[in-house]
Amino acid sequence: MQIQKLMVFNSYTFIAFFITILVLHNLPFSWKVKKVNLLLASYIFYAAWNPPFIFILWLSTVVDYFVGRALYTEENKHKKKLLLIISLMGNLGMLFFFKYGVFLLDNFVALVNLVGVDFYPAKPNIILPAGISFYTFTTLCYTIDMYKRKSKPVKSLLDFSLFVTFFPHLVAGPIVRPHQLVPQFESPRRATQQQLMEGLFLVSLGLFMKVVLADTLLASSADMVFDFPRPLLAVDAWLGVLAFSGQIFFDFAGYSTCAIGVALCLGFLLPENFRYPYAAIGFSDFWRRWHITLSTWLRDYLYIPLGGNRKGEVRTYANLLITMLLGGLWHGASWTFVAWGACHGIYLCVERFMKEKFLVKPEQLKKEVQMDVMAKALAPSFLTTKPVNNFLLAMFTFFLVNVTWVFFRASNFTTAWRILKSMFGQSVQGIAVLPTIDILKVAIVIPLMLVAHWFMRNTSVLDVARKVRWWSVALLWSFMIIALIISQKASDSFIYFQF
Amino acid sequence: MKANPLFKAFILTLTVVIGFMICLEWYWRSRGFKISYNDDKVFWSVQRKSVHKAGDQATVVIGSSRIKFDFDIPCWKALTGENAIQLALVGTSPRILLRDLSRDEKFKGKLIIDVAEFVLFPIDTGRWDKSARECLDYYYHETPAQKTGALINSFLESQLVLLEEGKFGLNALLNDLATPNRPRVFARPVFPKEFTESSFERQSRMTPMFLTDSSLQKRKLDTWTRSFNKKAAGIKGDTLEAVFKEIKMAIDKIRSRGGSVAFVRPPSNGEFLETENHLYPRQQYWDRLLDYTKTSGIHFLDYSALAKLTCPDWSHLAPQDAVTYTTQLVKILEQEVGWTFPNKVGPASRNANSKADGL
Numbered sequence: 001m002q003i004q005k006l007m008v009f010n011s012y013t014f015i016a017f018f019i020t021i022l023v024l025h026n027l028p029f030s031w032k033v034k035k036v037n038l039l040l041a042s043y044i045f046y047a048a049w050n051p052p053f054i055f056i057l058w059l060s061t062v063v064d065y066f067v068g069r070a071l072y073t074e075e076n077k078h079k080k081k082l083l084l085i086i087s088l089m090g091n092l093g094m095l096f097f098f099k100y101g102v103f104l105l106d107n108f109v110a111l112v113n114l115v116g117v118d119f120y121p122a123k124p125n126i127i128l129p130a131g132i133s134f135y136t137f138t139t140l141c142y143t144i145d146m147y148k149r150k151s152k153p154v155k156s157l158l159d160f161s162l163f164v165t166f167f168p169h170l171v172a173g174p175i176v177r178p179h180q181l182v183p184q185f186e187s188p189r190r191a192t193q194q195q196l197m198e199g200l201f202l203v204s205l206g207l208f209m210k211v212v213l214a215d216t217l218l219a220s221s222a223d224m225v226f227d228f229p230r231p232l233l234a235v236d237a238w239l240g241v242l243a244f245s246g247q248i249f250f251d252f253a254g255y256s257t258c259a260i261g262v263a264l265c266l267g268f269l270l271p272e273n274f275r276y277p278y279a280a281i282g283f284s285d286f287w288r289r290w291h292i293t294l295s296t297w298l299r300d301y302l303y304i305p306l307g308g309n310r311k312g313e314v315r316t317y318a319n320l321l322i323t324m325l326l327g328g329l330w331h332g333a334s335w336t337f338v339a340w341g342a343c344h345g346i347y348l349c350v351e352r353f354m355k356e357k358f359l360v361k362p363e364q365l366k367k368e369v370q371m372d373v374m375a376k377a378l379a380p381s382f383l384t385t386k387p388v389n390n391f392l393l394a395m396f397t398f399f400l401v402n403v404t405w406v407f408f409r410a411s412n413f414t415t416a417w418r419i420l421k422s423m424f425g426q427s428v429q430g431i432a433v434l435p436t437i438d439i440l441k442v443a444i445v446i447p448l449m450l451v452a453h454w455f456m457r458n459t460s461v462l463d464v465a466r467k468v469r470w471w472s473v474a475l476l477w478s479f480m481i482i483a484l485i486i487s488q489k490a491s492d493s494f495i496y497f498q499f
Numbered sequence: 500m501k502a503n504p505l506f507k508a509f510i511l512t513l514t515v516v517i518g519f520m521i522c523l524e525w526y527w528r529s530r531g532f533k534i535s536y537n538d539d540k541v542f543w544s545v546q547r548k549s550v551h552k553a554g555d556q557a558t559v560v561i562g563s564s565r566i567k568f569d570f571d572i573p574c575w576k577a578l579t580g581e582n583a584i585q586l587a588l589v590g591t592s593p594r595i596l597l598r599d600l601s602r603d604e605k606f607k608g609k610l611i612i613d614v615a616e617f618v619l620f621p622i623d624t625g626r627w628d629k630s631a632r633e634c635l636d637y638y639y640h641e642t643p644a645q646k647t648g649a650l651i652n653s654f655l656e657s658q659l660v661l662l663e664e665g666k667f668g669l670n671a672l673l674n675d676l677a678t679p680n681r682p683r684v685f686a687r688p689v690f691p692k693e694f695t696e697s698s699f700e701r702q703s704r705m706t707p708m709f710l711t712d713s714s715l716q717k718r719k720l721d722t723w724t725r726s727f728n729k730k731a732a733g734i735k736g737d738t739l740e741a742v743f744k745e746i747k748m749a750i751d752k753i754r755s756r757g758g759s760v761a762f763v764r765p766p767s768n769g770e771f772l773e774t775e776n777h778l779y780p781r782q783q784y785w786d787r788l789l790d791y792t793k794t795s796g797i798h799f800l801d802y803s804a805l806a807k808l809t810c811p812d813w814s815h816l817a818p819q820d821a822v823t824y825t826t827q828l829v830k831i832l833e834q835e836v837g838w839t840f841p842n843k844v845g846p847a848s849r850n851a852n853s854k855a856d857g858l
Contacts, residue, residue, distance in 0.1 A: 012651035013644045048644035197505035216669050435686040436678040470504035474511035481516045486672070488664040 009203070009258040010211050017045065018262065025266050031188040035158055038166065038266070045167040046130070053129045056094060057165060063090050064139040065160045069153045071146040080147065087143040095136045098129055103333030131171030133330060137297055139164055142178050144301055151179055159185045166268070168259040172252070174273040175293040181268070189267035198462055201477060202261025205461065208480035209254030216487040217445050218247040221438040226409050226419065231427030236434050237419050241402050243442045244409045246449055249278065252291070272460075278401070278450055279457035281393045283347040286401065298327050313356075320352070321345040331408070336416060340407040347400060391454065398450065520661070527660045527667060531708045535696035536656050537664045538589070538703070540630075540637040541649045546584050546701055547638045551605050559584045559600065561593040562613020562763075567703040568695075568815035569765040570611070571825040578829045580842030585701040588634065590687065592618045592627040594745065599635055601749035609838060610753060610760045614788065614796070616779035620734050620742060653699070666692040688722045691715045694812070704818045710811060719812040723771055733778045743791040750792050761836050762789065762796035765824065766805060771813035795836040802827060 008014060021041045025034055047054050067087045074080045096104070105121065112119045142163075145151050154160040163182050169175070191199060225232060225240020232240070256273035263270045273293050280286035287295040303323040309316040321342070328341020403420070410416035421427045434442075456464070465473050536542055550559055558581060560570050566587045575583045586596055593612055600606050621627040637645075656662045665671055674689045693708040693715050709715050734742065750760045764785060767775060779785075781798075789796040799805040804827045808820045816824055832838040 008644075011644065011648045012655070013648040016647075016651065048647070049642050051643070193503050193506055197503060197509050200509065201505065212669070220670075432681045432684050435680050435684055437673055437676065440678065441673070465505065470508045471511060473505065474508040474515065477508060477512040478515035478519070481512065482519050483669065485516070485520065485661075486667070487669040488662065 009255065009262070010207050013048065017041070017048075018265075022265060026190060032158070034188070035162055035185060039158065039162050042162070042165040042167040042170060046165070046170060049130050049171075056129055056132070057135065060091065060094065060135065060139055061161050061164045062157075063087070064143055064164070065154070065157050068143050068146040068160075071143060072149060072153045084143065084147045088140070091136045091140050091143075095132055098132055100329075100333045134173050134175055135164055135170060137175050137294075138169075141175075141297060141301060145178060154178065154182050155186075166263070168263040168268075169270055172255050172259070173291075173293055174256055174259065174271050175297050176270060177297075180271055184268050191265055191267040195264050195267060198465075199261045199264030199266075201465060201473075202257050202264060202462070204261075204477060204480050204484070206254045206257030206259075206261055207484055209250040209257065211254075212480075212483045212487045213445060213449075214247045214250035214254060217441045218243045218250070221434055221442050222247050222409065224433050224438070226411075226415065228431070228433050231418060231430045232422040233430040233432050234422060234425045234427075236430070236432055237422035239434055239439055239442045241406055241409075241419065241423065242446045243438075245278070245398075245402050245405050246442070246446050248405065248408070249274075249449070275460075276453040276457045278398050279394050279453035280397050281390055282351050282397055283344060283400075284351060286397060287344075287348075294327070294330070298323050302326060317349045317352070320348050324348065336407045336410055336413060339413070339416075340404050343404040343407065347404075394454065395450075524659060524661050531693070531706070532660050532666070533696060533706075534657060534660060535663050535666075536653070536699055536701075537662070538697040538701060539664070540634040541645075541652060542697075542699070542701055543586065543588065543634040544638040544641060545649070545653075546586055547634070549582070549584055550586075550600070550603070550608070557582050557584050558609040558611060559606070560587055560611045560613070561596045561600070562587040562611075563591055563593070563615045563618045564589040564703065565615050565765045565767070565815055566611070566613035566763065567697075567701065568705065569821050569824050570613075570828070571818070571821040572698075572700050572702045574822045574825040575829065578826065578843070579840040580844050581840055587613060587701075588630045590618060590627070591630040592621055593631075594619065594742070595628050595631040595635070597746065597749045601752040604756065606753065607757045608759075610758060612760065612762050614762050614764045614785060616733065616775050616784055620739065620779060620784060657699070688726045690722060691718050694719060703815075704821070705811065705815065710817055716811050720769075723813060733784065735783075739784075743788060746788070747792040750794055759836075759838060760794055761832060761838070762792075762794055763828065764796065764798040764800075766799040766808045766810055766816060767814050768810050769813040771810075797828065797831050797836075799824075802831065 021038070024037050024041075029037070043054055043057075046057060064087060067083055067090075071080060071083050071087070074083060102123070109119055109121065142154075142160075146153060154163065159182055162185055163176070163178060164170075166176075166181065221243035222240055225236060226244070253274040260270045260272070271293055273291060275289040275292065277286055277289035280289050303319055306319040306322060307315050308319060311319075322345075324341045324345030325338055326341070328337045328339070328344070331337045331340070403423075406416050406419050406423075410419060418427070422430055550557060558575070558579070560566055560583060564587070567585060567589065570583070570585065570587075572583050572585060575581075587593065588596070597610075597612065600610065618627050641649075661667050671692065675692070677689060680686055691709065693706055693712065695703050695709075696706050697703050709719075733739075753760055762785075785796065785798060788794075797805075799808070805824060808816055808824060810816055810820075829840075833840070
């Protein structure tokens with residue numbers, strides 16, 4: 001499967017593109033013209049990767065717009081279900097074909113070979129359309145909402161197209177819901193000076209996270225360790241995994257921060273996607289802080305429809321596991337992603353089990369409803385009042401999260417086991433691979449990241465920027481941009497584009 | 500009206516950043532650095548595309564850093580009247596590029612393959628192929644966004660010294676700290692940033708700073724000495740046979756379309772040459788390579804004019820010697836290998852020769 005490079009936020013092309021859009025958006029055109037400009041810009045943004053794939057985006061948009069309206073107005077239950085099935089098959093069918101086609105074929109071939117059938121089909125060369133996992137989830141939630149009549153249909157095809165295609169969130173999220181974005185297209189919007197400044201600050205911060213921290217300082221250590229074909233010294237294995245945990249956070253949170261900043265510069269608000277996840281106390285807390293828009297999507301459109309925690313204990317655990325397994329598979333067509341999801345599912349189940357058995361009274365549990373697992377599964381109360389214990393618990397959570405990242409990053413199980421064995425001192429004759437300079441980078445960046453997450457865990461960067469003196473914001477801002485200029489172009493892709 | 504605090508912060512940030520960039524640019528220029536392009540996959544891709552534009556007239560050069568310094572493109576153009584496309588990659592085996600050119604049906608021109616034994620016959624192919632794989636991946640999958648970005652980037656790099664990532668990027672600056680590594684940890688050698696500059700056509704040249712500063716030259720030689728491992732062994736037996744076979748297949752394919760191929764072994768001296776001779780004895784590698792592939796080769800030790808050339812860093816020629824080397828190369832290719840250059844212009848050629856000989 002080929003993954004091609006998009007117009008990334010950290011590129012000269014995007015800077016030129018964004019300045020043009022910003023100017024156009026602030027010229028005295030009618031609101032409709034501005035929306036058309038934004039829509040055309042979004043298509044150009046997407047086409048700058050691979051022009052023909054824009055047709056899939058159009059198809060998805062047009063089908064879901066009309067099916068969505070029909071779902072909302074249709075009274076006949078059978079017809080309604082049929083329409084829903086058409087929409088689900090259309091969206092998920094495309095996702096399965098492009099993202100999971102090769103994976104399914106490989107597994108089928110392995111299975112029939114196992115039972116003695118000689119079947120070796122030609123390997124299809126399928127290009128994964130950029131952002132298909134993200135925009136499929138965006139359109140799916142719309143049609144499901146229409147089916148359930150949770151919200152009203154979008155009034156115009158223009159607004160719906162813009163909702164699906166709006167370039168800041170199109171290729172790597174945040175995954176937006178109709179009620180979060182569509183109302184913003186209904187009346188004229190232009191960023192205030194405050195929003196423009198905050199947007200530019202967020203774009204700078206996001207680029208700093210991506211280019212300086214993820215690509216320049218951490219990527220090489222993670223790559224060296226995960227690409228090394230032999231057993232490693234425990235210290236090297238741990239540093240590589242820690243580097244990856246920093247890299248994946250700064251890469252993805254950096255993209256989300258840029259996306260939110262870019263939208264804000266145009267006057268639009270996108271939902272928060274990361275909230276200092278490495279300060280999480282427990283896994284339910286982690287999933288309230290990591291890729292928030294995906295975890296809430298999975299909660300609302302998978303976990304709850306499966307029955308959530310309303311159908312007894314066993315079903316609750318099963319639902320949790322299914323949700324996390326599919327969440328893992330969403331990240332990529334590979335069993336290693338499923339294993340990653342399974343680890344998180346097991347962690348969530350264990351956490352829930354411990355909470356139920358040891359720390360929470362049954363009558364309190366009964367009060368918890370569907371929102372429980374991902375949004376409401378709180379850490380034990382005595383722990384939330386003791387900062388030291390909380391910090392230790394957060395570090396324990398971080399330790400376990402790191403173990404799961406091994407499956408996420410490793411290209412296969414052989415590599416994953418080799419890294420895990422090295423991490424826990426089970427490898428004989430482990431080899432040192434990391435140059436001292438890379439060790440220093442990880443040893444400085446990761447502790448600073450953890451400290452920052454811990455102290456920021458209950459606030460946001462814009463809140464802090466509003467409270468502190470303006471010149472200290474300027475110093476931080478200057479530092480970030482200077483570091484960006486010095487780092488220059490270290491990479492031309494974001495890790496999450498491949499999902 | 501009271502100004503928005505974040506707006507004030509923005510204005511101060513802008514002032515600080517612009518001031519910093521001006522100071523940094525002035526600093527690097529005052530140290531003697533000139534405009535030089537970051538020799539990355541983007542510029543490589545630009546050259547790779549011109550293989551097709553040039554049709555049968557192009558001479559393509561593949562190899563590692565040695566030929567990037569020693570093969571002087573302006574001199575070649577003046578002497579032959581033909582374009583030369585530099586596709587060699589620093590510290591990279593040319594085998595993967597040879598394979599790529601052999602599969603490219605449109606390539607029917609002349610091909611010069613630089614033989615630097617350390618990288619042409621490696622045991623650990625992954626390490627020595629990495630840059631080539633990245634370049635090819637970029638070339639074959641370049642998107643419209645990347646094309647636009649490359650245009651903006653090449654313009655900016657032609658204006659600002661500080662944008663050369665390989666020398667002035669954060670990682671390059673951190674590598675300058677030269678922190679000692681644990682035993683047996685592999686790290687690519689870090690050379691003084693004054694060592695080289697690169698043109699848009701990917702011509703590498705030693706800078707006047709490097710050529711006039713013996714301490715910089717010593718630093719470079721020390722880096723080589725530290726990275727030599729005389730206990731290592733070159734590939735042998737079936738593995739070596741497989742490499743020869745792979746190279747021959749690719750060359751035969753190019754020849755079958757009307758293309759021409761020649762190997763060159765540019766000069767190296769001192770401890771570098773000793774290590775190469777020790778690990779890759781000429782009879783077992785160079786001679787067998789020519790014999791197996793039935794291809795002409797120009798070894799610097801076989802020509803007195805080339806053998807007397809001295810590399811300031813044991814491995815690459817100074818710009819003036821690169822002109823001499825290229826001049827001799829053209830002569831040998833014409834007289835001994837039988838290459839012809841239909842667009843060759845007499846007087847221009849004589850002028851270039853005069854320049855090349857330093858007259």
